[in-house]
Amino acid sequence: MVERVGHQLPQNVGFWTGTIESLFSLVQMLLIIVYGRIADRLGRKPVLVFSLAGIAVASALFGLSSTLWQMIVFRCLAGLFAGSSVTIRAMLSENSTKATQAKSFGWFMFARNLGIFFGPALGGALANPASQYSIFQDVRFFEKYPYALPGFVSGAFCLSTAIVSYFCLDETLPSRSSAAGPPPPETTTRELLKAPGIAIVIYIYSHVMLQALAYTAVNPVAQYTPIHLGGLGFSPKLISLALALAGASQALWMLLAFPYLQRRTSTGTVLRGCCIAWPFMMACYPILNELRRADLQAAFWTLGAVCTFFGSGVAMSFACVQLCLNDVAPSPGTLATLNAVALTVNSGLRAVAPVGMTSLYALGIKGGWLHGQLGWIILIAMAVMLNVSVRWLPERAEGDLHHKIKVVGDEER
Template structure:
């Protein structure tokens, strides 16, 4: 019962944390334009968050292995709160970049939250609990933009102050209600993160493959988002409000699939098999999207992709966690998030380059990333029966 209470407390914290992020993301560009921000600068601003997160997340995860999950999660949420206040108080582009970099540096809340879930989950429940956590993050991203739109009618600064307040609520909830999951006797007190771990982790037969597949699929998703935004505006010519509703529907489809994870894992015991089957649907949907100009067909294919893409993180995170000692959960899941950060940069950059040929090519590019991930999943399945990662030092 106590474990379930901790899980749902963590879910609530993740909802309000992702809600704050979802509120401000659509407003960054119009807010930054008053300081002279261009579309190119927006790309750099977005990348600055991901680059900072790439370097910081595994360090924070490693520190959570040594000092406990709860204090690191609280520190991450405080950093997010301060970054939103800095954004609201910004008087120049430099302050905007400083705010996003700070949020990236303290943005270890995802991997720390995942480590907390892993600490208190059995191997049989991990995929289900990761699915619940993923749904919590997804829910905030879906409804956040709508709330941000309403708050922006007060002022452009109002959504950022509101997001800071939400992050502060997350800090208070974590401090008063969340129980530490990494007890003193289980902590790795000599834990020290080295950046060479970013390379050595890929040598681990199962974990390395899972992280690389996650990187490819994240790259595919963020490339797709660029194609989605351009295609709906320039080809389908639907309004910004309709695009927002469309994107919300896409997000909801992924949430529904994540909530269905417990039932899916009862049908298929192999997490890598579930991942493999889901990638078949994702690849076909994305490939066919590149050939259509019809709103109804595009909607059906995007919802199919969103639905089956919802299985990605629960399966991969569970596969990784099943093969890591508790005293290295934070560091390993942090490394996984670091590679996801690279995908968040590479996806939009590669999509932007190929969109100069045709927006349809962006969907073909995304499908290619998925197909490569699909091929690597066969390697993952061959290694899945291995219970340990041998002597790989991460």
């Protein structure tokens, strides 16, 4: 789209694509705390419906872009309606119990991954319909706006969700009028950050997300990079297959393993296990490159399959840090604001981490440093540091259901 609509040379497409998405994240970062405060004051449902309706309009307009600057403006417009990411997390937490929230957020992460996987595929299938499908061949509108159809379909999804939410979704924020006694004073964002356990949990959340963003950016680049430069030398089709298998493995871990492990142990235990696995997962790539260099095909494919399946289990850390956030929230009235603060940091990281990490990886490849493995060495070091920071996870964020049940039983006796 950037090349055709924005009239850019192929070598500039990557730059402008990254710039557009970074600006979207920047706008989102500036407003997401505002949405969190509004959701904690007025309710989750109004913010969710408003945000979804706004994204529906912005998506349709983005598909109608005819210049690069229109693409930038309409993508930034979508960032103005960033409230859905905050409210959906708060509503999921409020619709779950301590015993069921692991399963709830496991499905949430699974649904998000489905969108990430099928969204681009659907967009590509609907793009330029006048050339792809005979039924649209003589439709001048689609000849003039080749990306209008995916924009309209995306907008229709959001609009239908907004309508269903308006008519069928119940408000989850407890009513202030129904609470006994006078309402508690509102907590400012600064006061919230000073509450016990909040700062360290937000840091751990951010570290996990930084690790994930950096890995997600480098992974396909490393798979495509030629073997003699330090990569795996995969074809585009093989990269797609590898990413699909990793996504399927993540789904199995999130839907089947995570609820069971969290219920049998604790959120903190699962998180620490994932943190231990992160550096080993990162280390697989330099080892796989050496196996490819030595032409040890059987060992390469065996280790690759093992790393893909077991390494995908680190995706459970995303749900873990979300549950940790929910558990340390001082009150239901601060849950959306707390999530907004965490997502603000995440948006900032999303704006800089992918381009920063791929640049470091490219620098290592270009200079031949550490056999072309500079990027992976940095990721391994980041993962080791994550293991250090998670040691300070507060007790309130541990999510130990057995301990809570025991405490309640002792109090009843």
